[in-house]
Amino acid sequence: MSANSFHHLKEASVQIVDQLIDLLKKLNDEQYASLLPVLHGNSIGKHMRHVLEFYEALFSSLAVGSINYDKRKRDLLLETSTQEAIQQIEKIKTLLSGLHTDSTLLLRASFLANEEDEVEIVSSVSRELAYNVEHAVHHMAIMQIALNAHLPEIDLPSHFGLAVSTQKHLQQQVGKA
Template structure:
């Protein structure tokens, strides 16, 4: 499996689950998510992907500077459209392209550091980041929406899947 095909796999798993939820279920605050919603987790995943796409254009990537498009939290159709467009954009990326990753590690802000990275490294990060949030979505779906069918290995890291099959 390549990075791009792994990314497609993860995004299509996410789309499969989002596509089974009503807007009401998608945007419902859930105790198991500490009052957060499945939609907020999906938005977060998609915004990180979108930042990677724009960072690939500029050469500078900063995950802290998100726009937080609230439509992605409440509208499953918009989330599904965005998943599709991000998947298509991912396949156009030059994985060897270098990036400057900007981040602020201070609680008060204002102490930005810049680290060398690459599109490939950040796509891998986005895959792992998505899996982490999908694990939380999996807990919420299992708890509150048992009629939703989860894809095999939804929210499980590839290394864990490999270990479990040994």
């Protein structure tokens, strides 16, 4: 992978987590932690925690050369405190800025609920950064649905929770109109 591509993935991650900080600054802890019917009793905070813990799992894996998102630590404070979530994002941004080279990682995961065995897949830091960006966008889309349904007064940019490919497609459609 070229250095430019690696930088591109780091920058995409920074843009994603900056959007998450912007959202967190608009919510109080009660709004953030409220269990919402549209999320089947989950909260914005639970989705945020999930996203942040995947990034944290990636950075924790660098020293050992393998990653297992299933075995990530789950910090419940991240789903109830906007300040804790912001602090975690700032830590992620610092770690991203210190990331300078791609390297091989071994991804370990269990994809069958009735099996204990894990599969091992050769991956890389860049591939896992790409995965984390897409994973975050997916959860941001879910957060956007919840916000529209339960907190419509929270104003987010129109691109929040939209994949870059979708944003580009929509821009092309506007250009054709």
